[in-house]
Amino acid sequence: MQGLEDLYREIILDHYKNPRNSGQLDTPPAHRAEGYNPLCGDEVAVYVANEGDKIVDIKMSGQGCSISRSSASLMTVAVKGKTVAEARDAIRTFKNMMSIHEASLGAEAEDQAAPADLRTLGELAALQGVVKFPVRIKCATLAWNTLSQVLDEIEAGA
């Protein structure tokens, strides 16, 4: 099962079994958005509490597979305490990592994640193996797309 080892890295399984920042925040003051994966029924809710442009707290809840749950958990760790702009950078970097496959299928290659970016991803790099399993990319990006919506809302409200 060597293929699967690439997908189910230890960090991923750890975040799946012990999700960080799991739960909810009161809205308001926090902001909230929901994401669905229509292919599999996975759902995620992302809660963000901000002070100005700083993400002071973040929680996520929902149902999903190991990839979608661990990606959500890793995401919360990656952006907690960051600014909205930094979080947007992280989203971009992460989605670029995930789009390598789509790009090779002919989609436009936007600004490809440079290796430097990948290094800044830290633990998130564990999700890189997902790219080899195209159907699971939607699992991995679900929470990130949802975070993006919350950030839109925060900036719209600001």
Place this chain on the structure above:
Amino acid sequence: MQGLEDLYREIILDHYKNPRNSGQLDTPPAHRAEGYNPLCGDEVAVYVANEGDKIVDIKMSGQGCSISRSSASLMTVAVKGKTVAEARDAIRTFKNMMSIHEASLGAEAEDQAAPADLRTLGELAALQGVVKFPVRIKCATLAWNTLSQVLDEIEAGA
């Protein structure tokens, strides 16, 4: 072109080029129905003047191919002066002749036209060759189905 000689018998071409009973009758007192062949756009109108259950006059008008026009012309000759019941017999006999092909395709074989019936068809038997050209059966039966509608109307009104 031996196949075509079966279709385009001389009687047929004669009735096509010199249609009998072509024209219209005033409605009322005459009855009228229209038929379409949606496959080719052919149209026919059949007019019947009756006295009681006797068809005292019949006319047909419209547009169509040699088969549909000649069949309409032959039909008017066949039923003019007949009773409604006799005309219905002629319709049945004619449609049976035309359904030999359909029957062989698996449709139900109703009451097959006996050879005796075919003899009573007289000139109409010239249309027998149409059976070998299934698409044209609808051309041949168009006027007959339309006559059937006129007779329905006459009997409903009576």
Place this chain on the structure above:
Amino acid sequence: METMTTQETAAAADTLDVAKIRADFPIFDRHGEKPLHFLDSAASSQRPIQVLAVMDEYYETTHANVHRGVYGLAERATAQYEESRGAVGAFIGAPDPSREIVFTKNATESLNLVANSFARGILAPGDKVVLTKMEHHANLVPWLMVKDQLGIEIVYIDHDADGYLDLDGLDAKLDGAKLVSLTLCSNVLGTLNPVKEIAARAHAAGALVAADGAQYVPHIATDVQDLGVDMLAFTGHKMLGPTGIGVLWAKAELLERMPPFLGGGDMILDVRLDGFTPNELPYKFEAGTPPIAEAIGLGAAVKYLSALGMEKVRAHEIALTEYALGRFEEAFGKDMVVHGPRNPLDRGGVLSFAYRDVHPHDISQVLDQFGVCVRAGHHCAKPLMRTLGVAATARASLYIYNDRSDVEGLIEAIAATRSFFG
């Protein structure tokens, strides 16, 4: 619903020669290197060479557009297309196939046709339509759309924890209803619904009955007259046919009353700039160039199934379901939960399951490494997922080319999920 005993069916099952059947399906040799345990026929079946060959032969010797051509090719193409209509009609016991079988692109279009046509010409605002809570989205979303557009009322029949419909309050639900539309076999629970009884009670209450046979017709000898329904939708790709072909059967007198759905070529008698006159049955409902080769392919598929014998197909699936349920119990005990009825006679060969708390996506992913293909997700039945209290299930489904070795392959692969998910 079933009359055979399990013993009888097990005996009959021995007569379906799976090895011989598999030899007809090129994909088992050609898909790749691993052995293929294809357990996803409820999503889409595979096709035997007999079906592919008929379609190729059609394209290579006969193709022309149907219904409108006088020349020989067009005439032969039309005859083949119409013969398929007859064969498909005969397969479900339609009394008058040449008028009652409408070819569509899939079961979904068939069900949309029913909903839209009813909305246009039969239902009025406030009218009641009865569905079940286990419907596939294909028999749910079209009605939700009609509800939005016309303001009808939708009432749902519940089901119990084992997946049986709850018919207790049925008469109240049927009271004043215009239509009951329900699945013959749940694509998640496998439940074979008591359609004969429901149809009888619906008719007594003055309601019509539409049946979604997508998971039923491929697996169980179907006789629309015996079932007592007024309409039946099903889909070619789940019954050895090609993609791109579906069927709606309905009683001729009902089709006569139903206004057309799609507009275009072939479905008209006459068109003027200000209106049109619909064509005769069934063409009134077949707008545009139909899926000709696909209809012919479906004709070949029902021929293949009939040659096997649908009684044997069903018996084979009952026996294999029974075997699978027993083996799951042995291998996993309480770690594995199979949704739906316990009794194999009450269900189709659809086995939705949960294994420990491993997410269905992860199960399916690990299984794929073993060449075991199962579906993971909501199976287009989100409301049912909610009543089951899950977001998704894994689903293994059985068909004529599956045997015990597939069940064993499945069990081995499920066990392997533990290496990741403890």
Place this chain on the structure above:
Amino acid sequence: METMTTQETAAAADTLDVAKIRADFPIFDRHGEKPLHFLDSAASSQRPIQVLAVMDEYYETTHANVHRGVYGLAERATAQYEESRGAVGAFIGAPDPSREIVFTKNATESLNLVANSFARGILAPGDKVVLTKMEHHANLVPWLMVKDQLGIEIVYIDHDADGYLDLDGLDAKLDGAKLVSLTLCSNVLGTLNPVKEIAARAHAAGALVAADGAQYVPHIATDVQDLGVDMLAFTGHKMLGPTGIGVLWAKAELLERMPPFLGGGDMILDVRLDGFTPNELPYKFEAGTPPIAEAIGLGAAVKYLSALGMEKVRAHEIALTEYALGRFEEAFGKDMVVHGPRNPLDRGGVLSFAYRDVHPHDISQVLDQFGVCVRAGHHCAKPLMRTLGVAATARASLYIYNDRSDVEGLIEAIAATRSFFG
């Protein structure tokens, strides 16, 4: 509309190797004994082995239902299906194929999708829609249905005796209109309509533009951005693809505004018992299991056409049309009337004709004896037949596998009708 001179096009035409092309189409060898002069591609084209082989290969190695499976087969099937979407989009210059190409079952469904979706979410009672009087029923009947249901106003652009649209009163017709829907190429007259100009004027008047490309996309290099239309419908079986597949292209921002048409699996994000949320583009418009193999076959067809070069395809048809028109004149003089524009640059390879007063049905019947396949009838354009003052026409249509020998075969066969019809 055309920029090449006839000389240039005649030269380019020499580069399409018809003998080589015919060798790719098994039907020319296998249909029967007589040589086949297939002159009915406007009704439905034939298919090259390259297309049939791709579909067989798909079924024999890859098939599984798309979009919902995690396992390898399903992933590969999905990838192939989506690659076809990309290829088909590229073929018509779609800026964003992965969101803008909707697969349907035929052009008719595509046009019904437009009409129904507009009726549900964009048009209001009394709104004006502009059509032409040369539309195929597929772009006419859906709007007549919307008129019945919603009470819209339909206004028609006329055409002159040579088949050119009459654009004189156009601005008045466009005034207040919400949509113009018209054919790029008449399937009867062959007229190539000045869509760029009409689209520009329609947009200036605030109206959207839908184009029926069923007779255009198979024959002429198509660039939706250059044409300036908002939507384009076409059909696979007229462009070397299989039956059962059609396409709707529309601008993404328009598709976003359009409510879904068919409801069911794949087109939803979420379904509850009381409502649903539609999916992203293009899935929102693809309810149920799509015509998977058919989409893949269409992908192979556009690849085949692209390899030939659409400029060459067009040049070949212009040259052959010119040849045919000249030879008809020589052979029959005033006995033969060809409808539509005289100038081959202004028309597609569709030649509707009348020969003396022989009825089209009889012409087609006699021609069939010579292996010459032409269509006879109203060609699903009854209102146009009325303006032409005929009930039907005979129609010969040209494609990549036709050459001068087919024209000669046609002429010989037409002459033979005199043995019956004097």
